[in-house]
Amino acid sequence: MHVNVKRLQTVNNKVKEIIDKKQLKTVPQIIAVSKTFQLSQIIPLLDSGHLHFGENKVQEALTKWNDLKEKNNKIKLHMIGKLQTNKVKKAIGLFDFIHSVDSTKLAETLKKNEIELNKRLSYFIQINIGKENQKSGILPEDAKAFSKHCLETVGLNVIGLMVIPPNDDKTSDYFKEVSNLNSDLGFKELSMGMSSDYLEASKYSSTFLRIGSAILGERI
Ligand SMILES: *Cc1c(COP(=O)(O)O)cnc(C)c1O
Numbered sequence: 001m002h003v004n005v006k007r008l009q010t011v012n013n014k015v016k017e018i019i020d021k022k023q024l025k026t027v028p029q030i031i032a033v034s035k036t037f038q039l040s041q042i043i044p045l046l047d048s049g050h051l052h053f054g055e056n057k058v059q060e061a062l063t064k065w066n067d068l069k070e071k072n073n074k075i076k077l078h079m080i081g082k083l084q085t086n087k088v089k090k091a092i093g094l095f096d097f098i099h100s101v102d103s104t105k106l107a108e109t110l111k112k113n114e115i116e117l118n119k120r121l122s123y124f125i126q127i128n129i130g131k132e133n134q135k136s137g138i139l140p141e142d143a144k145a146f147s148k149h150c151l152e153t154v155g156l157n158v159i160g161l162m163v164i165p166p167n168d169d170k171t172s173d174y175f176k177e178v179s180n181l182n183s184d185l186g187f188k189e190l191s192m193g194m195s196s197d198y199l200e201a202s203k204y205s206s207t208f209l210r211i212g213s214a215i216l217g218e219r220i
Contacts, residue, residue, distance in 0.1 A: 004045055004217070005045060008030070011211060015202050015209070018202045024202070026205065026207055028206050028207050029207060031210045032053050033053075033054040033215075033216070034054065034064070035055050035081075037219075039064060045215070046075070051074050051075055052078065054077075054078040054080045056081025059090075062090060078095065078097040079095045082102075083098060085106055092110065098110070099208075101125050101156070102126045104149065108154055110154075111155055120157055122189075123158045124159065124160050124161060124162035125143065125147055125161050126161075127178055140181060144184075147185055159187060159189040160182055160189035162190075162191035162192065163175075163191070165178075175192060175193075175204040176204055178192060189207045190206050192204070192208075193206045193209040195212055198211055
């Protein structure tokens with residue numbers, strides 16, 4: 001068995017263990033984050049039946065995934081990186097989920113291109129939970145108005161919040177806060193947790209874990 005498939009199984013087992021132990025209702029979906037990795041590292045995961053993958057650059061994703069997705073329409077591709085409005089058309093054409101909605105302008109451009117291409121994607125609103133200058137995302141206090149705007153005025157199929165918490169020792173607090181905000185807003189899906197903190201995120205009812213290095217190995 002390919003090492004990546006083994007690592008995916010290990011991650012899966014650890015998540016299931018936490019879900020059982022805490023008697024949680026939802027088993028989160030694992031997104032294998034394949035950014036920077038070649039197809040030779042990705043194909044074994046696909047062959048093992050894994051279908052959810054994440055990329056953070058539109059052009060790289062197109063090069064790697066366009067043909068694969070045409071051959072297998074069950075593949076679900078997630079855009080997890082910052083999305084520039086000039087890349088939106090290509091992104092709408094390729095991806096199934098976009099996790100990084102972070103401005104009104106982006107939301108409107110997404111809708112315009114959905115209509116042009118007659119496609120409908122699922123979206124997450126990125127929350128800047130630590131209010132960090134260098135990070136994208138909507139501030140938690142603006143989340144309600146922004147999500148209402150995206151859903152009702154723009155008409156995007158927003159399914160939940162997404163977060164990349166600050167790199168400090170308060171990860172659980174951030175996860176708890178975003179999880180509460182997510183359910184206050186009535187969302188069913190929640191995108192949080194990476195290789196370093198996916199078990200913690202699972203405890204706070206994350207439904208999509210974005211896991212790169214723990215499955216595909218270190219990025220160089
Ligand atoms: C790269 C990336 C991940 C995966 O990171 P790992 O630490 O390798 O699991 C998750 N989310 C986002 C937004 C990323 O850019």
